[in-house]
Amino acid sequence: MMNQIKRLRDHGVLVTPQRIAIAEYILKTKAHPHADAVWVHVRRRHPTISRATVYNTLNLFVEKGLVKAQPITGGAVIFDPNVRRHHHFIDEKSGIIYDLPWEAVKVTAERGLSGFEVREYQVVLRGRRRRR
Amino acid sequence: MMNQIKRLRDHGVLVTPQRIAIAEYILKTKAHPHADAVWVHVRRRHPTISRATVYNTLNLFVEKGLVKAQPITGGAVIFDPNVRRHHHFIDEKSGIIYDLPWEAVKVTAERGLSGFEVREYQVVLRGRRRRR
DNA sequence: TCTAACCTTAGATATATTCTAAATGCATGA
DNA sequence: TCATGCATTTAGAATATATCTAAGGTTAGA
Ligand SMILES: [Mn+2]
Ligand SMILES: [Mn+2]
Ligand SMILES: [Zn+2]
Ligand SMILES: [Zn+2]
Numbered sequence: 001m002m003n004q005i006k007r008l009r010d011h012g013v014l015v016t017p018q019r020i021a022i023a024e025y026i027l028k029t030k031a032h033p034h035a036d037a038v039w040v041h042v043r044r045r046h047p048t049i050s051r052a053t054v055y056n057t058l059n060l061f062v063e064k065g066l067v068k069a070q071p072i073t074g075g076a077v078i079f080d081p082n083v084r085r086h087h088h089f090i091d092e093k094s095g096i097i098y099d100l101p102w103e104a105v106k107v108t109a110e111r112g113l114s115g116f117e118v119r120e121y122q123v124v125l126r127g128r129r130r131r132r
Numbered sequence: 133m134m135n136q137i138k139r140l141r142d143h144g145v146l147v148t149p150q151r152i153a154i155a156e157y158i159l160k161t162k163a164h165p166h167a168d169a170v171w172v173h174v175r176r177r178h179p180t181i182s183r184a185t186v187y188n189t190l191n192l193f194v195e196k197g198l199v200k201a202q203p204i205t206g207g208a209v210i211f212d213p214n215v216r217r218h219h220h221f222i223d224e225k226s227g228i229i230y231d232l233p234w235e236a237v238k239v240t241a242e243r244g245l246s247g248f249e250v251r252e253y254q255v256v257l258r259g260r261r262r263r264r
Numbered sequence: 265t266c267t268a269a270c271c272t273t274a275g276a277t278a279t280a281t282t283c284t285a286a287a288t289g290c291a292t293g294a
Numbered sequence: 295t296c297a298t299g300c301a302t303t304t305a306g307a308a309t310a311t312a313t314c315t316a317a318g319g320t321t322a323g324a
Contacts, residue, residue, distance in 0.1 A: 014290070016302065036280080050304045055281065057302095071206035072256075076280060089248050104244040107255060112236040116221050119259035123239060124204075127251040146321065148271065168311080182273045187312065189271095208311060 011064040021046050022057045026067055027081045032097040034076035072097070072124050087123040098129065143196040153178050154189045158199055159213045164229040166208035204229070204256055219255040230261065 004023045008015050021042045026033070033041070039054040058079050061067045068080045072088055078097065087100040105123050136155045140147050153174045158165070165173070171186040190211050193199045200212045204220055210229065219232040237255050 014301070016289075018303070034280085048304085050306095052282080052305080053303055059282095069206070072204065074201075074203035074209050077206050089250075092251065098248070100248075101244055104242055106240040106242050108238040108240070110236055110238050112233055115262050115264065116230070116232075116257065117260045117262055118221075118257050119224065121255055121257040123253055123255050125248065125250050125253040128249045130247050130249055132247065146270065148320070150272070166311085180273085184274080184313080185272055191313095 007066070011066055013060060013064055013066070018042075018046060018049050018053050019057050019060075021049070022054060023061070023066070026058065026061065026079055029081065030099070032070065032078040032080055034078050036076065038079070070097075085120070085122070087125065089125045089127070089129075091129045092126050093128060096129070100125070139198070143198055145192065145196055145198075150174075150178060150181050150185050151189050151192075153181070154186060155193070155198070158190065158193065158211055161213065162231070164202065164210040164212055166210050168208065170211065202229075217252070217254070219257065221257045221259070221261075223261045224258050225260060228261070232257070 004020060004027060005015055007027070008019060008023060013019060022038060025041050026038055031037070035055050035058055036051070038058065039049070039051050042049055042054065058067065058069075062069050062079070065083060066081075068083045069077050070080050070088065071077045073090065073095070082099055085102045087102070087105055089098040089100055090096075091098070100123075107121065107123060136152060136159060137147055139159070140151060140155060145151060154170060157173050158170055163169070167187050167190055168183070170190065171181070171183055174181055174186065190199065190201075194201050194211070197215060198213075200215045201209050202212050202220070203209045205222065205227070214231055217234045219234070219237055221230040221232055222228075223230070232255075239253065239255060
């Protein structure tokens with residue numbers, strides 16, 4: 001899509017076919033994928049893309065503010081196109097990570113935080129997504 | 133210390149010299165170390181202890197409820213002797229992880245959480261520890 | 265003391281991520 | 295348009311984290 005290309009340029013990212021392919025997936029997904037999952041996805045249309053390019057590109061997108069790296073699980077770092085403030089719920093059975101809107105949870109400092117300059121925070125919740 | 137040995141037995145852990153050495157460090161530290169840091173520490177007195185034993189032992193301690201694994205940073209899982217509910221502040225310059233008492237922050241569910249069965253949660257804060 | 269179950273170990277394997285250096289591609293000005 | 299210079303891509307090596315294997319050693323209770 002043309003608007004992804006413009007979005008890359010607007011963020012100071014030099015456009016290449018590999019970066020377009022990665023952007024088209026990572027900027028729209030709700031799956032919170034890790035780098036290897038992005039690689040598997042993007043290879044469907046770009047069979048020769050290397051793992052190093054996927055890592056390089058995702059790290060570049062983080063640096064440019066297009067995505068956020070979320071190291072909230074044990075294994076691999078996951079990449080999140082939602083760069084606004086929000087919280088995360090991790091389903092312990094499936095491993096699926098859900099976004100929770102910032103307004104879903106209210107966090108209030110009570111005491112004992114005077115020694116800490118907080119730049120950002122989030123609530124990380126674990127449990128089971130209820131069957132619907 | 134004798135009370136560490138009793139503590140291991142009380143948790144159904146068969147006592148060995150390696151486990152005592154690991155317990156003496158991990159059950160008292162405030163450093164939130166990862167497995168390799170525990171290995172480096174314990175080798176000062178047990179030079180032949182293997183990395184596998186350190187990983188096996190820490191995972192056993194988690195299973196027995198003596199410590200909690202906290203996958204809140206990118207790299208290695210850290211092991212925490214504080215198994216009560218609490219929050220974490222990560223100093224982004226040094227990487228040092230500080231415990232925040234449960235009462236330091238109040239978390240209130242507001243809306244949109246009806247589909248989620250929450251088993252546990254914590255607030256993860258990042259920023260800079262203020263110079264005192 | 266005897267013994268069965270359990271533990272420790274070195275090294276191999278698996279997984280996640282970065283590095284290296286050579287080949288290739290992109291953007292710009294002539 | 296094209297040459298040029300700089301950035302990007304690539305395969306594979308290297309590094310970091312974690313688990314597995316199988317042989318040998320230890321623990322704790324009878
Ligand atoms: Mn891991
Ligand atoms: Mn990692
Ligand atoms: Zn998210
Ligand atoms: Zn802690």
